Amino acid sequence: QVHLVQSGAEVKKPGASVKVSCKASGYTFTGYAIHWVRQAPGQRLEWMGWITADNDNTKYSQKFQDRVTITRDTSASTAYMELSSLRSEDTAVYYCARDLFGRSLDYWGQGTLVTVSS
Amino acid sequence: QSALTQPASVSGSPGQSITISCTGTSSDVGGSNSVSWYQQRPGKAPELMIYDVSDRPSGVSNRFSGSKSGNTASLTISGLQAEDEADYYCSSCTTTSTWVFGGGTKLTVL
Numbered sequence: 001q002v003h004l005v006q007s008g009a010e011v012k013k014p015g016a017s018v019k020v021s022c023k024a025s026g027y028t029f030t031g032y033a034i035h036w037v038r039q040a041p042g043q044r045l046e047w048m049g050w051i052t053a054d055n056d057n058t059k060y061s062q063k064f065q066d067r068v069t070i071t072r073d074t075s076a077s078t079a080y081m082e083l084s085s086l087r088s089e090d091t092a093v094y095y096c097a098r099d100l101f102g103r104s105l106d107y108w109g110q111g112t113l114v115t116v117s118s
Numbered sequence: 119q120s121a122l123t124q125p126a127s128v129s130g131s132p133g134q135s136i137t138i139s140c141t142g143t144s145s146d147v148g149g150s151n152s153v154s155w156y157q158q159r160p161g162k163a164p165e166l167m168i169y170d171v172s173d174r175p176s177g178v179s180n181r182f183s184g185s186k187s188g189n190t191a192s193l194t195i196s197g198l199q200a201e202d203e204a205d206y207y208c209s210s211c212t213t214t215s216t217w218v219f220g221g222g223t224k225l226t227v228l
Contacts, residue, residue: 035217037164044121045156045164045207047217059215062119095163102211104154104169111163 002026004109017084020112022096029077033099036081040092086116122220129226135196138223140208148189152211155193203227
């Protein structure tokens with residue numbers, strides 16, 4: 001079955017960068033796009049961006065456009081999300097999710113807590 | 119891209135039906151069939167409940183149904199059960215191939 005397993009929790013200082021990984025299994029990694037979504041404590045889900053399946057095109061939310069980079073390593077069936085210039089408001093759980101051909105996000109990783117604190 | 123508008127909370131008694139609305143614009147909900155709904159329990163990742171406005175993934179109870187009219191999508195849960203208590207989020211692909219989520223709705227089963 002489909003599994004998305006994310007890297008462990010991170011603690012970062014303001015101004016630093018964080019890179020979260022998402023290892024996929026149980027399906028053909030190159031056949032599906034991957035989204036990244038975050039959720040600050042007690043807050044709503046917030047879409048950050050996605051990377052397409054075929055040509056590695058990316059699309060980002062305007063809110064994160066200048067600070068986020070989503071990549072993938074097809075040889076490792078792993079997607080990555082890097083967020084730079086971290087501030088306290090970036091403290092959140094970050095999720096990766098598989099894209100169901102532009103119709104929904106059908107499988108989700110377990111989430112990675114990123115804490116930004118001085 | 120502004121968040122889609124959902125009621126902050128809804129409640130119902132076991133056996134009743136409830137409906138959660140999700141209002142967007144012609145650039146997202148109104149202009150897309152890629153409207154989906156997610157259930158999220160405390161401390162857990164979201165789980166897909168409805169996709170393509172009204173389709174259910176295998177394994178999701180047929181008590182969950184979705185619909186859309188204009189810029190507003192809706193999730194209806196019939197025969198409410200205690201296990202349905204959770205947060206529910208709508209989402210839509212936009213006309214610029216970005217995605218947007220709603221503000222979330224807390225469902226309480228009385």
